[in-house]
Amino acid sequence: VESGYIEGADTRVLINLPGFSLVKAWFKKDYPLALHSHDSDCLYYVVAGSLLMGRETLGPGDGFFIAANVPYTYTPGPEGVEVLEFRHATHFDFVNHANSPGFYSRAAKTIADNLEDWRRAEPPSRR
Numbered sequence: 001v002e003s004g005y006i007e008g009a010d011t012r013v014l015i016n017l018p019g020f021s022l023v024k025a026w027f028k029k030d031y032p033l034a035l036h037s038h039d040s041d042c043l044y045y046v047v048a049g050s051l052l053m054g055r056e057t058l059g060p061g062d063g064f065f066i067a068a069n070v071p072y073t074y075t076p077g078p079e080g081v082e083v084l085e086f087r088h089a090t091h092f093d094f095v096n097h098a099n100s101p102g103f104y105s106r107a108a109k110t111i112a113d114n115l116e117d118w119r120r121a122e123p124p125s126r127r
Helices: 101-120
Strands: 009-017 020-027 042-053 056-058 063-066 075-087
Touching: none
Parallel strands: none
Antiparallel strands: 009 020, 020 075, 042 056, 042 063, 042 075
């Protein structure tokens, strides 16, 4: 966090009704999203930008489903990515599975390399 990790992401709860939530997340280019899981199913919709999940690149209009308790990560593309996160839950956890010291040293370098750009970045939907 002290290295500027928070500068690379912007998340906002758009809807939080009994039994449902909708979050908009903007992850800036190269943001080192840790391998993680949640205790609820989640359906994602790419609004703008792109992301790399495994070997597949997803862009605007694409979506993906992550079942509860399944670890996952993705890498935002060169413009970053904006996604909507739909959940059948109002509260959910974030379990960090990035237990490797290698992840944190790579993340620190990525943050240092991108921090100034992140501070000036605009969401891909505004471009």
